[in-house]
Amino acid sequence: MPLRWLYWFSLLFALQAVPGHALEPIAVAQDVYAFLGSTDEPAPGNAGDTGNAGFIIAEHGVIVVDTGASYRHGRAMMEAIRRITAKPIALVILTHAVQDFVFGAAAFTEIGAPLLAHRRSSELMRERCEHCLENLRRLLGEDVMLGTRLVTPSMLIEASSVMQVAGRDLELLHFGWGATPGDLVVFDRRSGVLFAGGLVSNARIPELRDGQLHEWAAVIERLARLSARHVVPGHGPVADVYAATRTRSYLLELDMLVQRLYAQRRSLLEAVDEAQLPAYRDWGGYPGIHRRNVQQRYLELEVADMESF
16 A cells, blocks of 8 residues: 555544544635634543634645644644645644644644744743643543644744745744743735734633733734734634734733732632623633633732832
């Protein structure tokens, strides 16, 4: 059996072993597609498919943006791409170092696709992603995570740059530390599509864990000034650039509320219980992520107070 036949046979077998794991990309613009994950937190019911990803079909190949939370998810992405185009995978870009987006990369590097990220994202992956992988195996089960391993990028960038990939000009934008230290935004001016990575969540609570709140809000202001017609957020439905600024609104409202409760000398537990933002109650992840965000912001204020003495 020719090697390429063996590869696609094994791919089909692997995908059939995970019921319901076939992926259907949605067309965002001409030659630009997105895979939209659940707006909930990772759980067995969604097989960890909670981070958005996508791809751009260029003249000579395909550019993939983010890869999902497992090897099998990456394989499912490749199978979905092949239903649309036979062009080779020219480049895989990881927008940030969070588990929902990076672990499918092993499937792409297995077929020789180069992997690119910001240097700070690569460092963060090395520091913690093995631990994240252990947690996902416990949460989702060995069957879902079969074959998943950490692969770090072979191509690193330090700052914003314009790259020609497979005949397509792409802007890779780094505005500093926002949601994570190595946030990258992928802007395809030809289509007007902006892949915002972890900087933007739509109808899903953004997670403050790695973020610097005020810097993050400032980065979103800069994103809003770009001439993007469509924004593929890290989580949630595709939006326009102005709808994406709701992430900024949530962050600033969270900050104002926690600062007020802290000034009123509420305890940490009281603040976590009382810091409700009803306007975002219907967003995915609100019960868990919002409480964690409140806790983190409260503790940051405590640290700042101690350092001021």
